[in-house]
Amino acid sequence: MKILKTxxxxxxxxxxxxxASGHRACQGCAEVLALRxxxxxxGKNTIVAMATGCMEIISTPLPITCWRLPWIHVAFENxxxxxxGIESAIRILMAKGKIDKKWIxxxxxxxxxxxSDIGLQALSGxxxxxxxxxxxxxxxxxxxxxxxxRSSSTPYGxxxxxxxxxxxxxxxxxxxxxxxxxxxxxxxxxxxxxxxxYPFDLFNKLKKAKEKDGPSYIHILSVCPTGWRIPSxxxxxxxxxxxxxxxxxxxxxxxGVYKMTFKPDTLIPVEEYIKGQxxxxxxxxxxxxxxxxxxxxxxxxxxxxxxxTKP
Amino acid sequence: xxKKMEEYKWQDLNAGCVIDEPGNSLQYKTGEWRILRPxxxxxxxxxxxxxxxxxxxxxxxxxxxxxxxxxxxxCKGCGICAQECKFEAIKMVEDxx
Amino acid sequence: xxxxxxxVSKAIAEAAKxxxxxxxxxxxxxxxxxIVEHLAELVANGELEAVYLNVESEHSAxxxxxxxxxxxxxxxxxxxxxxxELMHEILFITxxxxxxxxxxxxxxxxxxxxxxxxxxSDVMAxxxxxxxxxxxxxxxxxxxxxxxxxxxxxxxxxxxxxxxxVDGFTLSHVIEPIEFPEQDEVDRFLPPYEAxxxxxxxxxxxxxxxxxxxxYTEAKxxxxxxxxxxxxxxxxxxEEFGKRFGREYKVVETYNMENSKVAFVSCGSINENxxxxxxxxxKDGLDVGLISLRLFRPFPSEEFLESLKNVxxxxxxxxxxxxxxxxxxxxxxICALIFTRKLDLTVENYIAGLGGRDVLPQEFLExxxxxxxxxxGREYKVxxxxx
Ligand SMILES: Cc1ncc(C[n+]2csc(CCOP(=O)(O)OP(=O)(O)O)c2C)c(N)n1
Ligand code: SF4
Ligand code: SF4
Ligand code: SF4
Ligand SMILES: [Mg+2]
Numbered sequence: 001m002k003i004l005k006t007x008x009x010x011x012x013x014x015x016x017x018x019x020a021s022g023h024r025a026c027q028g029c030a031e032v033l034a035l036r037x038x039x040x041x042x043g044k045n046t047i048v049a050m051a052t053g054c055m056e057i058i059s060t061p062l063p064i065t066c067w068r069l070p071w072i073h074v075a076f077e078n079x080x081x082x083x084x085g086i087e088s089a090i091r092i093l094m095a096k097g098k099i100d101k102k103w104i105x106x107x108x109x110x111x112x113x114x115x116s117d118i119g120l121q122a123l124s125g126x127x128x129x130x131x132x133x134x135x136x137x138x139x140x141x142x143x144x145x146x147x148x149x150r151s152s153s154t155p156y157g158x159x160x161x162x163x164x165x166x167x168x169x170x171x172x173x174x175x176x177x178x179x180x181x182x183x184x185x186x187x188x189x190x191x192x193x194x195x196x197x198y199p200f201d202l203f204n205k206l207k208k209a210k211e212k213d214g215p216s217y218i219h220i221l222s223v224c225p226t227g228w229r230i231p232s233x234x235x236x237x238x239x240x241x242x243x244x245x246x247x248x249x250x251x252x253x254x255x256g257v258y259k260m261t262f263k264p265d266t267l268i269p270v271e272e273y274i275k276g277q278x279x280x281x282x283x284x285x286x287x288x289x290x291x292x293x294x295x296x297x298x299x300x301x302x303x304x305x306x307x308x309t310k311p
Numbered sequence: 312x313x314k315k316m317e318e319y320k321w322q323d324l325n326a327g328c329v330i331d332e333p334g335n336s337l338q339y340k341t342g343e344w345r346i347l348r349p350x351x352x353x354x355x356x357x358x359x360x361x362x363x364x365x366x367x368x369x370x371x372x373x374x375x376x377x378x379x380x381x382x383x384x385x386c387k388g389c390g391i392c393a394q395e396c397k398f399e400a401i402k403m404v405e406d407x408x
Numbered sequence: 409x410x411x412x413x414x415x416v417s418k419a420i421a422e423a424a425k426x427x428x429x430x431x432x433x434x435x436x437x438x439x440x441x442x443i444v445e446h447l448a449e450l451v452a453n454g455e456l457e458a459v460y461l462n463v464e465s466e467h468s469a470x471x472x473x474x475x476x477x478x479x480x481x482x483x484x485x486x487x488x489x490x491x492x493e494l495m496h497e498i499l500f501i502t503x504x505x506x507x508x509x510x511x512x513x514x515x516x517x518x519x520x521x522x523x524x525x526x527x528x529s530d531v532m533a534x535x536x537x538x539x540x541x542x543x544x545x546x547x548x549x550x551x552x553x554x555x556x557x558x559x560x561x562x563x564x565x566x567x568x569x570x571x572x573x574v575d576g577f578t579l580s581h582v583i584e585p586i587e588f589p590e591q592d593e594v595d596r597f598l599p600p601y602e603a604x605x606x607x608x609x610x611x612x613x614x615x616x617x618x619x620x621x622x623x624y625t626e627a628k629x630x631x632x633x634x635x636x637x638x639x640x641x642x643x644x645x646x647e648e649f650g651k652r653f654g655r656e657y658k659v660v661e662t663y664n665m666e667n668s669k670v671a672f673v674s675c676g677s678i679n680e681n682x683x684x685x686x687x688x689x690x691k692d693g694l695d696v697g698l699i700s701l702r703l704f705r706p707f708p709s710e711e712f713l714e715s716l717k718n719v720x721x722x723x724x725x726x727x728x729x730x731x732x733x734x735x736x737x738x739x740x741x742i743c744a745l746i747f748t749r750k751l752d753l754t755v756e757n758y759i760a761g762l763g764g765r766d767v768l769p770q771e772f773l774e775x776x777x778x779x780x781x782x783x784x785g786r787e788y789k790v791x792x793x794x795x
Pocket of ligand 3: 351355356357358359360361362363379395396397398399400401
């Protein structure tokens with residue numbers, strides 16, 4: 001298998017599947033694909049703490065589990081704290097010689113709701129304390145598990161069940177919270193955005209995160225065909241469009257230095273990304289223009305950050 | 312293999328309901344959800360492996376000969392593999408189960 | 409055995425050190441602060457080999473304990489009132505996951521109005537969270553209970569978290585002469601924690617799967633059976649502790665019950681004043697007893713019933729408001745027992761010592777000889793309430 005050879009650059013065993021088949025994610029779920037890809041890189045010596053949300057529900061209906069890794073779910077808002085406890089335990093048990101000294105990745109995983117809303121405090125605490133852990137935010141831009149309610153990570157204009165468009169509403173009335181920058185503000189060694197539509201970029205970033213001796217934060221855009229109202233086969237393509245139009249730039253911040261990891265020569269119009277998605281169907285040309293302007297200015301800002309932080 | 316939920320007595324559960332059979336979800340056959348299934352024209356296939364890489368269910372699996380085939384037990388028929396194959400080697404066809 | 413005069417909070421921290429806790433995760437709140445401050449100091453000085461986690465909230469404090477305990481570490485946390493409420497969600501999950509986390513709850517009244525002073529409204533609001541719950545009357549008991557708590561929690565037949573209740577200020581902040589067992593004696597009594605299941609890449613397991621209607625009932629019943637049967641282990645541990653360290657504890661303690669037809673039922677530091685009242689009454693030739701619940705969860709029904717002996721009148725004194733219930737929690741539980749076992753007893757319900765209000769021995773004495781009328785159509789009487 002040719003591709004396995006290519007992947008060996010990023011991971012020990014590309015054929016490893018740590019998220020077993022038989023999970024109950026919707027057809028074409030790119031959120032579970034993000035997990036499949038991420039854990040290929042992180043490998044077997046990994047412990048996972050996961051928040052309540054789609055990925056928890058689709059993977060562990062008692063007595064069934066699709067996890068081949070040590071895995072724990074406690075609640076919705078405390079994943080970073082649970083992961084902190086795991087990392088602390090490993091540290092002290094190794095120091096006391098109760099468990100073998102080896103590299104164990106401690107990984108916290110939560111959705112955009114579990115990260116940017118209800119779990120933000122616990123995450124901030126964990127990042128500030130400097131645990132050696134990798135926190136993965138699976139951003140499908142709404143509370144999907146409970147039926148597509150808006151989160152602070154839902155994009156402007158999107159229709160969700162709690163941000164319905166109507167005579168007096170455009171849909172989501174706020175701009176997407178910039179979670180990666182909040183993570184950057186904690187001065188941690190590594191922050192990156194990623195998307196399974198760009199697998200090699202994603203692999204590279206997880207590999208870097210794995211090697212950091214401190215917290216890293218990986219924000220993965222995870223296309224959700226169900227919540228975005230797109231055909232299931234289009235999940236990878238929409239991730240690509242999000243990146244190519246600049247709505248979801250792929251970048252990393254390593255020790256404070258911003259770097260674009262995928263820079264299209266020209267951005268495609270956001271309309272190309274927006275138009276096929278049911279959640280944006282109600283938007284007018286004027287509103288799409290407004291979004292385009294915002295994307296342009298954010299894109300510029302990000303480029304500036306890359307320039308000014310260049311060593 | 313885990314029993315069906317409704318067959319568990321309270322004494323059968325591990326303390327804390329811990330599950331100690333990693334990956335036993337294999338016994339849950341999501342293939343039943345499928346309406347369409349991927350059909351590969353191996354004459355067009357370059358064995359690039361992207362269909363394998365992008366499958367959210369790890370249902371597109373390598374065969375001995377280096378080609379890939381969808382696993383009937385797990386393929387949900389999402390169509391990603393067909394959409395993402397750069398060589399248009401995969402078509403989604405009706406699944407006559 | 410060393411004996412020294414020490415603030416009870418510090419003594420509790422020293423007991424945690426003797427128990428060789430490995431992860432301490434706590435958030436400061438009065439009156440718990442002196443415990444965690446002293447632990448932070450012990451870790452900072454290298455006297456205790458542990459991680460001291462400065463978490464950003466009580467919710468995270470307990471969540472981190474859950475993560476650490478699931479990884480196989482011995483964990484300690486401590487809080488009071490508002491902190492316990494912030495932990496509330498995770499209390500239930502800790503016990504459901506069967507993790508032997510140990511907490512010292514320095515009892516304090518719940519807001520509002522904000523009060524830093526003692527009552528039991530905090531623990532009573534969490535009474536059905538699936539933890540084993542012990543009460544202490546003095547500092548020595550707090551130290552001993554903490555050491556026993558780990559032994560009970562980590563027993564493979566139990567695997568449940570334990571709350572050791574210590575009354576805020578009246579207990580936590582007083583200086584008492586306390587006997588500390590030697591480290592090697594504690595080590596013999598309390599071997600290192602060996603988890604039944606833990607988060608370990610060598611043997612991956614899944615903690616915290618969700619339950620469909622087909623299996624949720626069995627999951628909860630299994631947990632309840634573990635909690636109920638833990639009483640046997642608790643009694644065993646108390647007995648062994650007594651043999652090794654010379655201080656014997658029982659799940660239900662009694663005082664002057666031999667010839668008493670009247671008895672108080674209570675728990676915590678308030679018992680000291682009740683005992684003084686009992687001594688005063690005895691001088692006047694009146695025998696009144698005290699039934700003190702050292703163990704509150706699982707409720708020690710049989711031991712409680714045995715302790716009744718010849719009693720015909722029970723005076724139940726509790727430190728929390730029922731807030732719309734007919735009576736206070738322990739009273740309700742006792743009455744359910746008396747009714748189902750068809751016992752012939754009268755039971756009175758008093759509420760005292762809310763938000764740190766002192767209750768003097770004289771007031772308890774009055775209850776015996778001059779029981780006050782209930783007021784406002786309630787089924788209980790609040791002692792000393794004005795108006
Ligand atoms: C304290 C608490 N509040 C609310 C919920 C209900 N709830 C469960 S999952 C969820 C949304 C999850 O959204 P997100 O984190 O974005 O993950 P997704 O399901 O989209 O992957 C909500 C609101 C809960 N479980 N716990
Ligand atoms: S709702 Fe969306 S994120 Fe959740 S399982 Fe379905 S596709 Fe995946
Ligand atoms: S993606 Fe297409 S060409 Fe590549 S291996 Fe799959 S079927 Fe063959
Ligand atoms: S149709 Fe979907 S589930 Fe089936 S093999 Fe292709 S990508 Fe996998
Ligand atoms: Mg989401």
